[in-house]
Amino acid sequence: MADKAVPHFHNDLGVAVIHVGAREFMCIGAQPPFDHPHVFLDMGADDEIICQYCSTLYRHRASLKPRQSDPAGCVWDDRAKDDLTKTAAE
Numbered sequence: 891m892a893d894k895a896v897p898h899f900h901n902d903l904g905v906a907v908i909h910v911g912a913r914e915f916m917c918i919g920a921q922p923p924f925d926h927p928h929v930f931l932d933m934g935a936d937d938e939i940i941c942q943y944c945s946t947l948y949r950h951r952a953s954l955k956p957r958q959s960d961p962a963g964c965v966w967d968d969r970a971k972d973d974l975t976k977t978a979a980e
Contacts, residue, residue: 897957898966901946911954917941
C-alpha cells in the first residue's frame with residue numbers, strides 16, 4: 891500500500907503546540923470518527939501555522955523528518971483502519 895503523499899497530523903493529546911517536520915500537511919483535528927474536515931495547511935516561509943478548524947498551533951522543526959511530530963503521537967497513520975476495511979470487504 892502506498893503512503894499518503896501529504897503527512898496527516900491530529901491533536902488527540904490536546905497539546906498546545908505540535909512540532910512537525912513538514913511545512914505542508916493535513917490537519918484532521920482528532921482521530922476518526924471525531925475528526926474535522928481534513929484541511930491542507932501550508933506554512934510557506936513561516937515557521938508556524940494555526941489550523942482554522944481546531945486552533946491547533948503547528949510549528950516547523952527542521953530536525954524532524956516530514957512524517958514526524960513532537961509529540962510523536964500526533965502523526966495519523968490510517969493503515970490499520972484501511973486494513974480493517976479491506977478485510978471486512980473480502
